[in-house]
Amino acid sequence: MSPTLIGILLPLAGTMLGSSFVFFMKKDIPDRLQKTLLGFASGVMVAASVWSLLLPSMEMSTGGILPASIGFLAGIAFLLLIDEVTPHLHNGAARAEGPRSRLSRTAMLALAVTIHNLPEGMAVGVVFAGESQGLTLSAALAVSIGIAIQNIPEGAIISMPMHAEGNTRWRSFLIGSLSGVVEPLGSVAILLLASTLGVALPYLLAFAAGAMMYVVVEELIPETAQGHHTNLSTIGFAVGFVTMMAMDVLLG
Numbered sequence: 001m002s003p004t005l006i007g008i009l010l011p012l013a014g015t016m017l018g019s020s021f022v023f024f025m026k027k028d029i030p031d032r033l034q035k036t037l038l039g040f041a042s043g044v045m046v047a048a049s050v051w052s053l054l055l056p057s058m059e060m061s062t063g064g065i066l067p068a069s070i071g072f073l074a075g076i077a078f079l080l081l082i083d084e085v086t087p088h089l090h091n092g093a094a095r096a097e098g099p100r101s102r103l104s105r106t107a108m109l110a111l112a113v114t115i116h117n118l119p120e121g122m123a124v125g126v127v128f129a130g131e132s133q134g135l136t137l138s139a140a141l142a143v144s145i146g147i148a149i150q151n152i153p154e155g156a157i158i159s160m161p162m163h164a165e166g167n168t169r170w171r172s173f174l175i176g177s178l179s180g181v182v183e184p185l186g187s188v189a190i191l192l193l194a195s196t197l198g199v200a201l202p203y204l205l206a207f208a209a210g211a212m213m214y215v216v217v218e219e220l221i222p223e224t225a226q227g228h229h230t231n232l233s234t235i236g237f238a239v240g241f242v243t244m245m246a247m248d249v250l251l252g
Contacts, residue, residue, distance in 0.1 A: 003137055004128050007144035008187045011120060014148030015180030018155025022163050022172045029160050032229045037153030039233030042220045043240025044150040045120075045212045051248040052143040053123060053209035056135055061202035071203035075119065075210020079218070082115055113158055113179040116219065119211030120147050121186025126204045128187070129194035138251040146244040151180060 021029075029037075057068040124147060127140040159176035163169055190197075190204070197204065224233030 003141065004191075007124060007128055007141050008184045008191075010144045010148040011117075011124060011151050011183045012177075012180045014151035015117075015155040015183075016177045018152040018157075019159040019173045019176030021156040022159040022169050022176070025160065029156060031227065032232055034153075034157060035224055035229045035233040036236040037157065038220055038224045039236025039238075040240035040243075041150040041153050041236075042216045042224065042233075043237040043242070044146050044244045045216050045220075046237075047241045047244035047248070048123070048143055048146045049209040049212045049216075051245055052127060052139060052146070053205045053212075056127075056130065056139070057202040057205035057209070060130070060135075060205075063202075067202040068206040071206025072210035072213075074203070075207040075212075076214050077210075078207070079116075079119070079211050079214040083218070113154065114182050116215045117151075117180055117182050118186050119208055119215070120151075121183030122190055122204070123147065123208035123212060124183065125187035125190025126201070126208050129191055129197055130201055130205065139248060142244075142247045142251040146247055147183075149243070150240070151183075155180065 054068055054072065057071065058065055061067045124140075124144050127135055127143045131137060131140060155176045158179055159172040162172035162175055167175070224230060224237075
């Protein structure tokens with residue numbers, strides 16, 4: 001199996017591993033563990049956005065910080081638009097009106113996670129496409145591994161509540177796993193366009209960074225700041241950030 005194919009599939013494997021927790025845990029994820037895992041995921045995504053996406057975007061661009069700035073803001077704007085036009089759960093509450101209200105909580109949760117997994121898949125595809133313009137294979141694998149690590153708690157946080165709401169363990173596992181299928185699809189789509197990316201690659205790297213940062217700021221951090229044990233999410237963030245930073249530097 002080629003390193004590129006491994007890199008594309010690793011994030012999905014992380015989601016499936018996390019979703020499989022539903023077979024081994026009888027109750028919902030303890031609040032302390034959930035806070036820690038969400039904080040860790042946030043740290044991984046922020047570090048990946050900076051070291052693996054934004055910095056390479058600026059290094060390979062002849063336009064200074066302009067392509068990185070434009071791409072980053074476009075990524076933020078893209079996720080803002082997606083959140084506005086699709087029914088989903090926002091910070092644990094359903095935001096659906098009219099016909100959208102007929103969608104089940106399970107469907108909205110799956111849709112939300114699937115949408116937010118898209119930029120992560122794009123990020124993996126972009127860094128592997130960037131090999132032709134100076135990015136190393138090890139750096140690309142670092143992004144893939146980092147996102148896979150982030151997907152483990154994400155998969156568990158999807159499948160466990162699904163089971164708690166009455167779904168079978170297998171159904172909960174499948175829904176959690178399917179939320180990650182969009183990632184390899186997004187990666188493959190970017191790779192198929194790799195030959196035509198050219199000067200657009202710095203913009204796409206920054207675009208992926210902006211989309212990932214949106215998920216952190218809009219979804220993950222607000223969730224970690226609610227209720228008790230917020231200090232654990234801060235510790236998790238620090239550990240996740242340092243883990244991803246070290247992986248990118250050592251493997252890059």
